[in-house]
Amino acid sequence: MSEGARVWIVPDGFIPAESTGSQQSHEAICVLNTSAERARLSVSFYFEDRDPVKDVEVIVPPERTRHIRTDEIDGVEIPRGVPYAVRVESSVPVTVQVSRMDTTQPALSLMTAMAYPVER
Template identity: 50%
Template structure:
């Protein structure tokens, strides 16, 4: 019996990058993707907004048997990126099964806060 490690489709419904940070650390969010397979994972991230069209299918490659932390503020397609101070959500789609975690560093006050959670997987 072979155990499938991960899923091909993940959702992250709550995203928000603050406009202001305090101290030395900058507020940011990351998609943490683990690829346990022996082949590269080709990821497409679609970013959804409350009041505008999505940024669709931003490509990211996760090498075989590696992990990658992708800052959501670095996701860019055709010169468009996630603006600070705007709520958003993400769909993370992979051509092979991967594991997706979501992390947020809130440095808007002197007492920094770090939050992390697993993204919501869907079976395909």
């Protein structure tokens, strides 16, 4: 049995440009695959003033979770200090959450929210 949806939208992406202390400001797309099949993700990033970065492939093994740091995706550079949005499409239903670690101040903050599932 697989739970979740095949398409998820994260309209508010933003990697803070500054960091303090030992932890770097970052965002992560958190994906849970409860199915018995691997999930092939196609991740696309959209910006206000530049062309999108589309169809970045990520694999999430069966019955596993994967935390995809948007500042550490091979071959993709998501700029810091620039708003962006994310679309995640999966070969099997998955659940998607986004987390932001903001260390611009000594008292760091962590924000997390569920992505928006798109019904088809």
